[in-house]
Amino acid sequence: MIKLLAIGDVMGRPGRQALVKGLDRAREELNPDFVVMNGENVAGGFGITKKIFEELIGPVGIDCITTGNHWMDKKDIYEFRDHPKIVLPANMSNVDEPTRGLRLLETKGGVRVAVMNLIGKVFMKGDNSSPFDMAERMLDLVPSYCKVRVLDIHAEATSEKQALGQFLAGRVSAVYGTHSHVPTADERIFKEYTGFVTDLGMTGPYDSVIGIDATSAIRRMRTGDKKNFEPAKNDLNFYAMLFEINEQTGACHALHRLRFPIKDS
Ligand SMILES: [Fe+2]
Ligand SMILES: [Fe+2]
Numbered sequence: 001m002i003k004l005l006a007i008g009d010v011m012g013r014p015g016r017q018a019l020v021k022g023l024d025r026a027r028e029e030l031n032p033d034f035v036v037m038n039g040e041n042v043a044g045g046f047g048i049t050k051k052i053f054e055e056l057i058g059p060v061g062i063d064c065i066t067t068g069n070h071w072m073d074k075k076d077i078y079e080f081r082d083h084p085k086i087v088l089p090a091n092m093s094n095v096d097e098p099t100r101g102l103r104l105l106e107t108k109g110g111v112r113v114a115v116m117n118l119i120g121k122v123f124m125k126g127d128n129s130s131p132f133d134m135a136e137r138m139l140d141l142v143p144s145y146c147k148v149r150v151l152d153i154h155a156e157a158t159s160e161k162q163a164l165g166q167f168l169a170g171r172v173s174a175v176y177g178t179h180s181h182v183p184t185a186d187e188r189i190f191k192e193y194t195g196f197v198t199d200l201g202m203t204g205p206y207d208s209v210i211g212i213d214a215t216s217a218i219r220r221m222r223t224g225d226k227k228n229f230e231p232a233k234n235d236l237n238f239y240a241m242l243f244e245i246n247e248q249t250g251a252c253h254a255l256h257r258l259r260f261p262i263k264d265s
Helices: 013-028 048-055 131-142 158-165 216-222
Strands: 001-009 034-038 064-065 100-104 110-118 147-152 174-178 188-190 194-197 234-243 252-261
Touching: 001 013, 001 100, 001 147, 001 174, 013 234, 013 252, 034 147, 048 064, 110 131, 131 158, 147 158, 158 174, 158 194, 158 234, 174 234, 188 252, 194 234, 194 252
Parallel strands: 001 034, 034 064, 110 147, 147 174, 174 194
Antiparallel strands: 001 234, 100 110, 188 194, 234 252
């Protein structure tokens, strides 16, 4: 059995602080074999820089970073988007390539892990192609010996994320949602195989509007003014899901929602 830790959207510098502290605790208490996180908001709330990417896969020890609609907000992503530890939403209109949304990696113990990333169509900007069809195309590329398969579906609509979880039931070990920055309490296992949750929730400042300073978010909604539209700082929390997966069959046997409030915030 391997333990795969999936961490939701990490929001800016406060999110990175919560990530480091929460990960220390998770490693101490749970000893995960593989850690995947969503990094689309990790640089000031919008995108990911090369410097932060290298820090995350280096000293912080993240095994793979998925992304979302903000993947291209920092332009240096074009220098490292082919790196084996970063995944883009394969069906997003400005990606549209199954190999960019799929990475074949392994745990320190040598267990193969396929990480996949898709984006929703419902209530999402852009003319993204079907995540269902792209999921099929990506699964065709995963070798049969790679049983542990995990998918980050980055989407707004709860219905679309659940539909994708049901669609992939029995074929993917873990399907979880990101993007809403709001954790859901509906974790379950489909067909005694696929561990699922509609949204992991954000790792970052919860005294906010989905991670953004509340005063600025309210002002923007009322007037359109984007002034100080940046990550909030207080009430840091680390949110993640721990999936226990049988590496012989790929079946998820248990999943545990983690919420670690970060002190000194
Ligand atoms: Fe996000
Ligand atoms: Fe997003």
